[in-house]
Amino acid sequence: QVQLVESGGGVVQPGKSLRLSCAASGFTFSHYGMHWVRQAPGKGLEWVAVISYDGSNEYYVDSVKGRFTISRDNSKNTLYLQMNSLRAEDTAMYYCAKDRGYCSGGRCDCGDYWGQGTLLTVSS
């Protein structure tokens, strides 16, 4: 069965960096796009970034462009989110989600399987 397990969250000071990971199993990882979605405490869902099946295309929400980088290692079945210049407003639960398709050419699908999330707190 599809399993996504996020890790790497924690407490970090403003301006610092952190990398989140998402270990995937139960499906052919290299065939699907992958998303990061976040949820601030008590708030709604915010889509953050997506990467195509082969890593050739990446897209970001405006609020993280230039600070966050999504990447993947298909040999390790792992998705990453490198987060730099962190701000208090980045505090959230971060979920990875598997796209229903390849996510190529700028056309991505929705997330059909989600991990349980990893919590990032940005605070001094």
Next chain:
Amino acid sequence: EIVLTQSPGTLSLSPGERATLSCRASQSLSGSYLAWYQQKPGQAPRLLIYGASNRATGIPDRFSGSGSGTDFTLTITRLEPEDFAVYYCQQYGSSPPNTFGQGTRLEI
């Protein structure tokens, strides 16, 4: 960027009743690329509906989606106790960002 507006913000119903949740897009969604998710406290979102009207794997048939263009609806017939949760719509298919609506809380 496409903005999704969900209504109502909170819906109070009883088990056995019918729930109708709305999602309106700021511009037409070509291909009806609209998904619905359910989220319970402390849990990850779960995909219910994709392509506006297609049930995801394992989703009971009391959940149905409809709509096209800018107006979409999630209908839950005969509410079960486990259906009380927060529901989000999401648009996708056009170039990202794949925005979410602000959510509708379905409460007993």
